[in-house]
Amino acid sequence: MKIQKKLTIGxxxxxxxxxxxxxxxxxxxxxxxxxxxxxxxxxxxxPKLQGIPIFEAMDAGGKAGASTLGSTWLYQGATxxxxxxxxxxxxxxxxxxxxxxxxxxxxxxxxxPVLKEAQDAGIKVLTSDTDAPNSVRQVFVAQAxxxxxxxxxxxxxxxxxxxxxxxxxxxxxxxxxxxNAWIAEEKSYIGANHPDMTLVDTVFAGEDQAKSAQMAxxxxxxxxxxxxxxxxxxxxxxxxxxxxxDAGKIGVVHTVGVGTPTTMKPYLADGSSSASVLWDxxxxxxxxxxxxxxxxxxxxxxATNNVSTDLPAVAYDDSTKTLLLGPPLIIxxxxxxxxxx
Amino acid sequence: MTTLLERPDAPPTPxxxxxTRKRILPRAVSGQEWILLGVIAALWIALGAFTPAFLSANxxxxxxxxxxxxxxxxxxxxxxxxxxxIDVSVAGMLLVCAVVTAKLLVDVGVSxxxxxxxxxxxxxxxxxxxxxxxxxxxxHPIIITFGTANIFLFIGxxxxxxxxxxxxxxxxxxxxxxxxxxxxxxxxxxxxxxxxVAIAWWCMRHTVIGRHFYAIGGDPxxxxxxxxxxxxLTVIAYVTxxxxxxxxxxxxxxSGTSTLEPSVGAGQELxxxxxxxxxxxxILGGRGSVFGTLLGAILVxxxxxxxxxxxxPSQLSELFxxxxxxxxxxxxxxxxxxxKGKRL
Numbered sequence: 001m002k003i004q005k006k007l008t009i010g011x012x013x014x015x016x017x018x019x020x021x022x023x024x025x026x027x028x029x030x031x032x033x034x035x036x037x038x039x040x041x042x043x044x045x046x047p048k049l050q051g052i053p054i055f056e057a058m059d060a061g062g063k064a065g066a067s068t069l070g071s072t073w074l075y076q077g078a079t080x081x082x083x084x085x086x087x088x089x090x091x092x093x094x095x096x097x098x099x100x101x102x103x104x105x106x107x108x109x110x111x112x113p114v115l116k117e118a119q120d121a122g123i124k125v126l127t128s129d130t131d132a133p134n135s136v137r138q139v140f141v142a143q144a145x146x147x148x149x150x151x152x153x154x155x156x157x158x159x160x161x162x163x164x165x166x167x168x169x170x171x172x173x174x175x176x177x178x179x180n181a182w183i184a185e186e187k188s189y190i191g192a193n194h195p196d197m198t199l200v201d202t203v204f205a206g207e208d209q210a211k212s213a214q215m216a217x218x219x220x221x222x223x224x225x226x227x228x229x230x231x232x233x234x235x236x237x238x239x240x241x242x243x244x245x246d247a248g249k250i251g252v253v254h255t256v257g258v259g260t261p262t263t264m265k266p267y268l269a270d271g272s273s274s275a276s277v278l279w280d281x282x283x284x285x286x287x288x289x290x291x292x293x294x295x296x297x298x299x300x301x302x303a304t305n306n307v308s309t310d311l312p313a314v315a316y317d318d319s320t321k322t323l324l325l326g327p328p329l330i331i332x333x334x335x336x337x338x339x340x341x
Numbered sequence: 342m343t344t345l346l347e348r349p350d351a352p353p354t355p356x357x358x359x360x361t362r363k364r365i366l367p368r369a370v371s372g373q374e375w376i377l378l379g380v381i382a383a384l385w386i387a388l389g390a391f392t393p394a395f396l397s398a399n400x401x402x403x404x405x406x407x408x409x410x411x412x413x414x415x416x417x418x419x420x421x422x423x424x425x426x427i428d429v430s431v432a433g434m435l436l437v438c439a440v441v442t443a444k445l446l447v448d449v450g451v452s453x454x455x456x457x458x459x460x461x462x463x464x465x466x467x468x469x470x471x472x473x474x475x476x477x478x479x480x481h482p483i484i485i486t487f488g489t490a491n492i493f494l495f496i497g498x499x500x501x502x503x504x505x506x507x508x509x510x511x512x513x514x515x516x517x518x519x520x521x522x523x524x525x526x527x528x529x530x531x532x533x534x535x536x537x538v539a540i541a542w543w544c545m546r547h548t549v550i551g552r553h554f555y556a557i558g559g560d561p562x563x564x565x566x567x568x569x570x571x572x573x574l575t576v577i578a579y580v581t582x583x584x585x586x587x588x589x590x591x592x593x594x595x596s597g598t599s600t601l602e603p604s605v606g607a608g609q610e611l612x613x614x615x616x617x618x619x620x621x622x623x624i625l626g627g628r629g630s631v632f633g634t635l636l637g638a639i640l641v642x643x644x645x646x647x648x649x650x651x652x653x654p655s656q657l658s659e660l661f662x663x664x665x666x667x668x669x670x671x672x673x674x675x676x677x678x679x680x681k682g683k684r685l
Binding site: 050051052053056079174200201203204205206207208209210213214215217218219220221222223224235238239241242245246247248262263265266267 | 392393394395397399400403404407494495498501503504505507508517518519520593596597598599600602603604605607608642645646649650651652655656
């Protein structure tokens with residue numbers, strides 16, 4: 001009996017070790033191959049987590065920008081949106097002595113001391129996608145302002161609903177700062193510009209597609225006159241559209257949301273979603289890489305920057321130290337095929 | 342009086358009925374299940390009165406469709422918990438089954454039948470790993486399944502390869518939430534779930550294997566001495582759970598959007614355990630009912646839908662579910678104490 005027990009534990013341990021080893025080896029191999037000469041500028045990007053289309057698109061943009069500028073681009077994120085895992089990855093890059101680190105923080109406050117460590121090691125520190133305003137980051141590369149996203153969603157919804165009627169919001173995490181900022185902006189913008197539209201409810205579904213669809217179904221049932229739903233994040237945008245499709249309410253209940261192009265394509269096609277508001281994530285990755293290289297070369301930003309032919313005039317706000325990609329991207333059936341993420 | 346006497350060919354396990362205990366099998370529908378039915382009925386009537394459309398088909402059909410993955414996994418989880426175990430790896434298994442099935446549907450274009458078969462077999466295989474490690478490793482199931490949960494997560498995310506899976510075909514619509522997923526107004530997925538719950542309920546009550554699950558959960562040493570094949574039955578319990586997770590994965594795909602994200606299944610293990618516990622299954626083992634689990638899942642979703650339809654803050658549904666769990670566990674513990682007190 002005892003031998004059997006030991007064997008099992010041994011087998012489990014071997015298995016765990018094997019998993020750990022293969023994980024490590026592949027990690028080291030990829031970073032060793034991509035860390036080139038020491039004179040070259042190396043920029044590392046740490047997203048909130050891996051496997052999210054907008055971060056993969058930022059990775060593609062950063063990589064493309066790096067090959068144009070002759071720098072090296074590294075990309076590594078955690079498997080879950082865990083602040084501690086993210087901090088470990090940032091520390092790993094500090095030990096590799098990269099030239100600059102761009103972070104999309106999961107938790108702006110807990111990442112701040114790690115960013116300080118990076119700065120103390122002589123590494124330039126940037127944030128993108130999500131800011132860490134109370135940290136030593138030298139610039140925040142922003143995709144769009146909260147006002148830009150909130151107003152665009154409001155206007156798209158108003159157009160779809162014909163400017164009047166009841167609408168509801170299906171948001172995701174209750175504590176997500178960016179989503180709450182967009183919701184606040186939508187409320188005030190719609191109140192001021194579309195006074196005939198009434199917000200009946202705001203619900204939170206977490207990052208769960210099925211739950212957002214079910215909550216949207218409940219909202220449609222609870223409010224027989226409902227004409228519009230905003231899906232506030234990339235999981236609830238297709239979720240609310242799916243609910244409208246399943247309820248057979250296409251053309252009666254209109255939805256808009258923050259969704260990625262490939263995901264939203266079938267819903268835009270059948271009209272269950274009227275429009276998706278996002279930003280060009282590939283261009284954001286390119287801009288973040290450019291900003292990091294700029295800082296690594298000891299340069300500063302002008303009020304308006306000519307980054308590339310696609311980004312001829314990127315505004316820089318010195319008071320908030322923010323580079324702004326530009327107005328948000330509005331995805332409809334007309335342009336959805338132009339994007340591959 | 343007892344079922345044993347009525348059915349002379351019945352399992353030989355229970356000893357001859359003593360005069361003090363009138364029943365060997367518990368009642369077909371236990372007290373807790375009647376209470377749950379009553380609570381659900383009361384809530385439905387109240388919600389029907391206070392919301393415009395809670396009791397309409399448009400509201401009840403999606404509710405039934407939405408609870409099916411929880412109920413299906415709950416069938417397996419009820420058996421596992423009845424044997425005194427627990428399986429916290431179901432969310433990881435769901436992720437693996439969902440991503441593999443999704444890839445087959447998108448890249449190979451398999452039919453619904455093949456998708457179900459692959460997913461169920463894959464789930465059963467993962468359950469077999471859990472079962473073998475638990476039955477022969479003699480380590481507490483929560484530790485083993487916690488370990489395998491992380492390994493399954495790793496496998497699932499590796500198959501995902503850092504990309505969401507877009508363009509799931511309409512092959513699965515037969516199991517979906519829309520019009521194509523219903524016959525005579527009943528969601529196919531829910532009907533299938535009811536049938537499986539009925540089969541599991543019958544097996545748990547009336548077959549040797551079923552009664553042995555209770556015996557193991559009640560006292561594994563006594564069960565072993567009585568000749569119960571504890572290891573084999575433990576493996577069967579976890580394999581069943583895995584197979585049910587595989588089926589639930591297909592229905593999750595069918596009722597979701599045309600995109601599958603790596604977050605699929607996250608937190609599902611807790612939702613399932615909540616349904617099982619609220620349904621009256623004792624977390625200490627030895628007592629459990631799949632019918633109760635079905636009711637538990639429906640109660641949880643009634644509360645969540647009700648809170649949304651009443652326009653109350655979303656987080657209140659978490660509060661209510663928490664209170665239900667505490668009440669259910671509290672009742673169970675009081676019942677166990679009362680029983681022990683009687684014996685002494």
